[in-house]
Amino acid sequence: MHDPLPLFPGYALRRAANATAAELAGLLSKLGLRQSDASALILIGANPGVTASAIGRALDIQRANMVPLLKKLEDGGLISRAPIDGKSRGLDLTTRGRDRLDDARRVIEAFEAELLARVPAAHRAHLLPALEALWR
Amino acid sequence: MHDPLPLFPGYALRRAANATAAELAGLLSKLGLRQSDASALILIGANPGVTASAIGRALDIQRANMVPLLKKLEDGGLISRAPIDGKSRGLDLTTRGRDRLDDARRVIEAFEAELLARVPAAHRAHLLPALEALWR
DNA sequence: AAAGGATTGCTATGATCAACTACAATCTCT
DNA sequence: AGAGATTGTAGTTGATCATAGCAATCCTTT
Numbered sequence: 001m002h003d004p005l006p007l008f009p010g011y012a013l014r015r016a017a018n019a020t021a022a023e024l025a026g027l028l029s030k031l032g033l034r035q036s037d038a039s040a041l042i043l044i045g046a047n048p049g050v051t052a053s054a055i056g057r058a059l060d061i062q063r064a065n066m067v068p069l070l071k072k073l074e075d076g077g078l079i080s081r082a083p084i085d086g087k088s089r090g091l092d093l094t095t096r097g098r099d100r101l102d103d104a105r106r107v108i109e110a111f112e113a114e115l116l117a118r119v120p121a122a123h124r125a126h127l128l129p130a131l132e133a134l135w136r
Numbered sequence: 137m138h139d140p141l142p143l144f145p146g147y148a149l150r151r152a153a154n155a156t157a158a159e160l161a162g163l164l165s166k167l168g169l170r171q172s173d174a175s176a177l178i179l180i181g182a183n184p185g186v187t188a189s190a191i192g193r194a195l196d197i198q199r200a201n202m203v204p205l206l207k208k209l210e211d212g213g214l215i216s217r218a219p220i221d222g223k224s225r226g227l228d229l230t231t232r233g234r235d236r237l238d239d240a241r242r243v244i245e246a247f248e249a250e251l252l253a254r255v256p257a258a259h260r261a262h263l264l265p266a267l268e269a270l271w272r
Numbered sequence: 273a274a275a276g277g278a279t280t281g282c283t284a285t286g287a288t289c290a291a292c293t294a295c296a297a298t299c300t301c302t
Numbered sequence: 303a304g305a306g307a308t309t310g311t312a313g314t315t316g317a318t319c320a321t322a323g324c325a326a327t328c329c330t331t332t
Contacts, residue, residue, distance in 0.1 A: 001179075001183055001186065001190055001194060002182045002183055003179065003182070003194050004178065004182060005175060005178060005179070005194075005195075006268065007264075008244065008248050009248060009251055009252060009263055009264050009267065010156055010157075010160060010244075010247065010248050010251050011175075012264055012267040012268055012271060013149070013152060013153045013156060013267055014153050014156075014157055014171075015196075015267075015271045016149060016153070016267045016268075016270040016271040017149045017150050017152070017153030017154075018153075018196075019270070019271050020146055020149060020150075020270055020271075021146075021150055024146060035150075036289095039141060039147075042140065042141060043137075043139065043141070046138045046139070046140060047137055047138055050137065051309075051310095052309080052310070053308075053309060053310080054137055058137060058139050058141075059141075060151075060154075061290085062290070062291065062292085063308095063309075063310070063311090064290095064291080064292080064293090064310085064311075064312085064313095065289085065290060065291080066310085067310070067311055067312080085298075085299070086297075086298050086299075086309095087297060087298040087299065087308075087309050087310070088298090088299085088308085088309060088310085089309090089310080108144065108146075111146065112144050112145060112146050115145055115146050115270060116145060118269050118270055119266045119269045119270065120265065120266075120269060122262070123262040123265050123266040123269070124266070126258070126259040126262035126263070126266065127145055127262070127263075127266045128143075128145050128148055129256065129259050130255045130256075130259040130260070130262065130263045130266070131145065131148040131149055131151075131152045132142065132148060132152075133254050133255045133256060133259070134152040134155070134156055134251060134254055134255065135148060135151045135152040135155050135156075170317095172318095187280075187281095188280080188281070189279075189280060189281080197319090198319075198320065198321085199279095199280075199281070199282085200281090200282075200283085200284095200319095200320080200321080200322090201318080201319065201320085202281085202282095203281075203282060203283085221327075221328075222280095222326070222327050222328075223279075223280050223281070223326060223327040223328065224279090224280060224281085224327090224328090225280090225281080
């Protein structure tokens with residue numbers, strides 16, 4: 001069957017993203033995390049006391065959709081919230097959350113390394129700059 | 137706010153794919169098409185008489201989910217189905233479907249060209265090969 | 273030619289995810 | 303003090319995708 005689609009960079013981009021996202025999701029699910037969970041943990045770990053809104057902005061997740069995400073993390077004992085002022089609450093990792101983040105980071109970094117290894121050496125260094133140009 | 141995520145190629149890949157997919161979806165919606173619709177039209181146009189299952193395999197869409205997709209295209213008068221044998225039906229573009237495909241192709245090709253133009257020339261030629269290595 | 277297994281198209285259902293609206297409380301700027 | 307923006311939350315909706323099951327048909331092997 002003749003299939004011209006893979007020649008479109010945009011199509012290849014979507015297929016590659018879907019395929020790799022599915023792989024990573026499978027790995028993270030063993031830790032009980034989705035990608036958005038892991039991303040949030042990473043950001044909270046790197047920015048103790050950050051607000052839910054700020055995380056949402058960084059990850060392009062609507063404020064409203066942060067609610068169930070953070071609730072799950074809190075219910076799982078991974079994060080805690082402490083009032084900053086009357087309306088904002090700062091997010092922090094619990095000890096448990098820090099451990100889980102360490103696990104997730106190991107999984108993610110191994111996976112990212114494996115991704116790069118798939119790319120022929122001649123193209124490898126160009127991937128990230130090219131993607132950033134598309135995104136930002 | 138400190139955000140280490142964009143340094144991960146896999147993360148940049150997902151963000152770039154989401155951003156560009158949203159842009160393309162906006163363009164195609166003016167034609168009343170989603171990406172999967174347009175992809176199906178392209179494949180049917182390139183392979184007259186192809187079956188629904190074959191399209192699904194090429195696009196990684198489950199057999200069951202092809203049903204409403206093709207139904208919409210047929211209801212819109214873009215494709216027709218003719219029995220191949222007792223159980224398979226061959227898909228073809230109607231005149232209307234061919235016209236719509238031409239429109240879609242123009243939109244997509246202009247968009248793909250614009251995508252490539254965003255990528256600095258030094259990286260441009262490396263993008264497609266790198267993506268294919270990740271995907272296949 | 274008969275039979276077992278695979279394929280096709282379809283129905284129906286459920287899970288998941290993200291977008292949206294709306295709202296009250298609070299902050300910030302002038 | 304007041305206007306406008308921001309924060310967190312609830313609730314709803316729509317789109318997408320996976321799954322399981324089914325009847326009809328096909329293909330291959332014996």
